[in-house]
Amino acid sequence: MKYMLLLYGREDAWTSMAGDKQRKLIAAYEAYNEAMKAEGVFVSSGRLETHDKAMHVSGMSGKLQVLDGPYVDSLEQLGGYYVIDVADREAALLWAKRCPSTEGGTVEVRPFFGGG
């Protein structure tokens, strides 16, 4: 079953982080990626630019509008994602707990429609 892990966190947490802590966090993500690949669950992943680079296109008012900024404006922003292929819900949850962004951030676990 395919799941998407959506990584939310405060963008200023990264920018205000000391250099060696940033390095450590990158090392943690690298190890996490490699563990996922070694366990055969990794499908794809990506890190996103900060929210000020976001735009959104909306047709909600009945006509198309192009607006600057993210669709949801909140303190915690979507910063990246993983797509994983695992046996069940419990396994998806375990990988979410292992994600380094859970330290101070939030990981949303979403199954793909129809199991992907």
Place this chain on the structure above:
Amino acid sequence: MSSCPAFCEIDRLARESYGKLLAIVVKRTRDFSASEEALAEALASAIEIWPRTGVPVSPEGWIVAAAYRRSVDRARRSMRQDKVTAELAYLGDELAAMPEEMQIPDERLAMLFMCAHPKIDASARAPLMLQVVLGLTADRIAAAFLVSPQSMAQRLVRAKRSVRGAREIITIPSKAQFRERLDSVLTAVYTAFRAASDEISAEDIADPGDDLATEAIFLARAIVSLLPRQPEALGLLSLLLFSYARRRARKNQRGQFVPFMDQDPREWDLNLIREAERLLLAASDFGTVGRYQLEAAIQSAHTAGRFNGATDWQAIIDLYDRLYKLTRSPVVAVNLCAAIANVRGAEVALKLLDEMAEGPKLHGYQPYWATRAHLLERANHWPEAKFAYQRAIGLAADPSVRNFLLVRCESISRWHGLT
């Protein structure tokens, strides 16, 4: 009249006698969920009535009688009149005959056995005990086991449904089943103690954040007081106390994880350690060894080693070896190899670890990689050690463990020029 004594008494009953009261009600209704509701309503009515009338002679008898009454009312409402069973009539009779000052027998032990009933899914046993014996909420239990509140609530409801109406509800199992069921009871208590902390090695069994360690110890104490002649029950309590005695030393002032060998023994709770030693000694008098006594003995040897400044590794290896033969657990295998490294060197231990990894599936198992990394580092195999550290980091779900491993990994990279 002051209302404080009434509130204090109700508070005390809800905290200390919850399981005792619930057990009595469940024994009659054979329905956990219905009994919990009836007990909650009885406690609520006490809050209303006792401040006016004063605390009754037997507060427990009053609550049980009120809970009975509620459950009879409830059963009547949910049944068509012509379907009222003989069971219910019996319950009504018993209620009428019950004197208000009756002594409430302690059936918590029988209830613990019920929670470990084979019909109940193994993963639900520890949560169910915490709820029905100690009255903890599903949310609190879910937080400790790191599952969502909704799935914990479902797990509990399913468990209660699976024993509803069972004939043998709230009875101590017969001699033939006793050993096996006691084993399940002890396993569930141990599970409650460890809750979500699977990644810590045996020396470091830990209590993460909002944990259930104190509740599990309460359960283990209750079992020991009810079954003082069961060596494994004594062994389990001893094991939990050894571990709990070190809880303050396990994190430094910055909240970082401190492994056993780097802890300051002055921060350990000596009273708890003494009690754990006494319990272990008492258990050994019965001459039957089991996994909890072995684990407690390992804790004891480690603790003594730190106090004496010299650890008897051979004794620890022998204990792990017996424990492994008994349990065939991968955690024990990994710890056995780590102990062997201290006597026969890291190379020998690594070879053994490799052999053991071929059998059970250890490749996705975090403690295997953490131990492997540590042994490779000691054997001066730097690039392989770095690789193993990285795997252990990637599989770690506990942030303090992850950060500890990141520091180790970074330091060997720096010292040995690895990129």
